[in-house]
Amino acid sequence: MIYAGDDYILDSQDAKKVRLNTNGLPITFSFGQNRxxxxxxxxxxKIKLDVIFPVLxxxxxxxxTIQGLLEMTNIPxxxxxxxxxxxxxxxxxxxxxxxxxxxxxxNFLTFNSLERKKISFSQIVSRLGLPFFVKPVKTGSSVGVxxxxxxxxxxxxxxxxxxxxxxxxxxxxxIGREIECSVLGNENALVSLPGEVIPTHxxxxxxxxxxxxxxxxxxxxxKLPEPVIxxxxxxxxxxxxxxxxxxxxxVDGFLKENNEFILNEINTIPGFTAISMYPKLWEVSGISxxxxxxxxxxxxxxxxxxEKAIKTLFLYKR
Numbered sequence: 001m002i003y004a005g006d007d008y009i010l011d012s013q014d015a016k017k018v019r020l021n022t023n024g025l026p027i028t029f030s031f032g033q034n035r036x037x038x039x040x041x042x043x044x045x046k047i048k049l050d051v052i053f054p055v056l057x058x059x060x061x062x063x064x065t066i067q068g069l070l071e072m073t074n075i076p077x078x079x080x081x082x083x084x085x086x087x088x089x090x091x092x093x094x095x096x097x098x099x100x101x102x103x104x105x106x107n108f109l110t111f112n113s114l115e116r117k118k119i120s121f122s123q124i125v126s127r128l129g130l131p132f133f134v135k136p137v138k139t140g141s142s143v144g145v146x147x148x149x150x151x152x153x154x155x156x157x158x159x160x161x162x163x164x165x166x167x168x169x170x171x172x173x174x175i176g177r178e179i180e181c182s183v184l185g186n187e188n189a190l191v192s193l194p195g196e197v198i199p200t201h202x203x204x205x206x207x208x209x210x211x212x213x214x215x216x217x218x219x220x221x222x223k224l225p226e227p228v229i230x231x232x233x234x235x236x237x238x239x240x241x242x243x244x245x246x247x248x249x250x251v252d253g254f255l256k257e258n259n260e261f262i263l264n265e266i267n268t269i270p271g272f273t274a275i276s277m278y279p280k281l282w283e284v285s286g287i288s289x290x291x292x293x294x295x296x297x298x299x300x301x302x303x304x305x306x307e308k309a310i311k312t313l314f315l316y317k318r
Contacts, residue, residue, distance in 0.1 A: 136165035176254035
């Protein structure tokens with residue numbers, strides 16, 4: 001039997017309509033006789049899983065949840081581990097680590113749902129100026145993100161952001177070019193040439209990313225002087241290491257007129273289509289998509305074997 005994409009996702013080519021097929025065919029997982037993980041579509045279709053590539057966005061995909069499950073299955077998987085994934089998804093924790101490590105970020109304020117009634121528009125303006133952004137602390141793809149210019153925007157944006165998380169973050173608006181770098185590796189990570197995103201919307205919103213095919217223009221690689229490129233690459237590499245990332249990540253920030261780079265966020269599972277920024281940046285940096293995927297699989301196996309050796313040694317000493 002042949003399984004097609006529509007068995008699992010409906011309207012996959014339409015970002016406004018895409019949804020899970022709730023009547024789709026279930027996939028189950030089981031352990032084989034030698035503790036290997038087996039994927040089961042039906043009794044006639046079983047396959048041993050050697051490496052898992054979790055190309056999943058958002059909550060339960062890149063926040064450490066699925067990574068924790070994969071750790072328990074004792075199988076190699078691509079990308080950041082539980083800690084790196086959890087940190088990368090949490091905007092507040094990410095910013096605290098980066099700020100304490102000397103990496104420049106936008107000024108920010110965070111509040112939880114219990115503090116909601118204490119949040120004052122005038123207080124935020126006095127600390128961050130106008131405009132500023134409000135975001136859920138733990139979402140991706142600009143979900144729940146709003147640019148705030150006035151009190152009406154503030155009330156509506158805060159309400160929406162709290163709809164996605166019990167913590168929200170207010171961020172200073174940085175005026176600058178939006179620059180992204182791809183990172184590949186474990187301990188000795190490589191950083192691609194930077195690319196530039198030029199939104200045609202007011203900012204690179206969810207709508208600009210997924211609903212409007214003309215929502216942004218991309219300059220790959222970005223037109224930047226060599227010293228500026230090297231500085232951005234070094235910041236991306238340092239960020240990747242500081243946040244405990246492995247395998248892959250995309251590091252995003254803003255380049256101001258004085259060439260100061262303000263780091264915005266890290267994405268531990270970046271977009272992976274043929275037209276996504278992550279593979280495109282590697283292509284212009286000399287690594288094809290096929291080679292990049294091969295390297296990511298090798299990195300996953302390499303990490304797995306190293307950790308397995310450490311755990312074995314620890315158990316032996318006990």
